[in-house]
Amino acid sequence: MKKPVMNRKLILEERVDVPNGGGGFDVTWSSLGTVWAELRARTGTEAVVAGADRTRQRYRVVVRGTPYGAPSRPRPDQRFREGARVYPIFAVTEFDRDGHYIICDCEVGALT
DSSP: OOOOOOOEEEEEEEEEEEEOSSSSEEEEEEEEEEEEEEEEEEEEEEEEETTEEEEEEEEEEEEEOOOTTOTTSOOTTEEEEETTEEEEEEEEEESSTTOSEEEEEEEEEOOO
16 A cells, blocks of 8 residues: 555534524534645536536545544544535545554535
8 A cells, every 4th residue: 555645734623513592503613623634536426406416526535543532533423624625524444454544535515
């Protein structure tokens, strides 16, 4: 395996539900810190749903490895942000046997 090239600065964010005073919740996102990552586009799809084009693009984001349970370790309920671009995480796995790097599978857009 080739060593990843960490040339993208991403912010790891965690979802926070804030009571809205009406019995429900508003969703906000809290920054957990900045990580350097390798970001690669994967497969993408496009479909017409209710007369509108909908696209879905997958990305593979590789970050430095962190121990299980550490607050800096990405989880599938979190996301990365790069400026206005958001990369929701849907799967996390080890890149290498020794755990030096972590692969985060992200998906932008949705087919609904």
